Amino acid sequence: MQIFIAFLLAIVFFSLQAKAKDPKLIWFTEDYPPFNYHVNGNVEGIAINALKTIYRDLNWDFDPKEVMLLPWPRAYHMTLANHNACIFSMTYTEERAKLFQFVGPAMDNHVAIIGHKETDYQLSDLTSLGALKVGVVKNDIGHQLLRQAGVSKESLVFLASGFELVQMLKLKRIDLIAYGDVIARYQFKRAGIDPSHFRIVLPLRSSYLGFACNQGVRKRLIEKMNKALKTIKRREPEIFDPEYFYSKVE
Incomplete structure (x- = not known):
């Protein structure tokens, strides 16, 4: 009987140990x-x-x-x-x-400024944005990179998600978006938008x-x-x- 109780206590102990190590x-x-x-x-x-x-x-x-x-x-x-x-x-x-x-x-993630293929935007760097409006998600890497580069808040349009970014870009309510390239392509697909109609205008960061x-x-x-x-x-x-x-x- 004592051996059986000891066995049960051992099971309980190791179960508690297993649970304790969960983060x-x-x-x-x-x-x-x-x-x-x-x-x-x-x-x-x-x-x-x-x-x-x-x-x-x-x-x-x-x-x-x-x-x-x-x-x-x-x-x-x-x-x-x-x-x-x-x-x-x-x-x-x-x-x-x-x-x-x-x-x-x-x-891997490659963040870029993305726009319509039909546009003739030629950005040598972020100081070339001029009056163009760039869609971002607040505190997303695209937003943070633009902020660190000194892009003014007036140039940015804040949206809730990447899905909204690609929709607004298609509707031409914004000129560009700053977002991960791979993620943007899949957001285009989810929104029923052909990704081939869009292009990377300016790479921002590979990380x-x-x-x-x-x-x-x-x-x-x-x-x-x-x-x-x-x-x-x-x-x-x-x-x-x-x-x-x-x-x-x-």
Whole structure:
């Protein structure tokens, strides 16, 4: 009997140990296809698949309820305000690395000024914008890069999402958008707009997307997630490829 009780206590102990090692993080994200987006009440995409794989490899329990899809400005603010919060997918910059702890690189991201092919805009740099209006999502990497370059607020049109950016660009209510190239192309497709009618007018930044956590998250957790991510990228590089992802879901 004593042996049986000891066995039960051991099971309880190891169960508690297993639960104790779960990170209990809150994850914020936005509509940013193909990396993260909303489908039938769930968050889908390349980044969420990568995150689930990180959790699986670390033997952590993944709870979909701990992932909240919000407009980017609110998700960004909520991550900065909560010590156990993380956000994805975030483009890495040196400025953001001072505010967040990054898990990455996960996926490549090329940010650019994008416009209609039929227009003759020729921008040598951002000082050439003149009276042109550029659509941005507040605190998105496109907005931050323009702000850092000294582009005036009067030149910017703030919209809630990338989906709205491409719609407004098609309707010519804005002249240009500052956004990730891959994401813009998929937003065009979602909006029923032919991406081939648009072009990169001016490249802004080539970087990578990753997962970014509040500075209050334990550094040991960040180290574990980074180590797991590196292993997964070597083992399953295809799951980070947008073309491979869409070939599986279309």
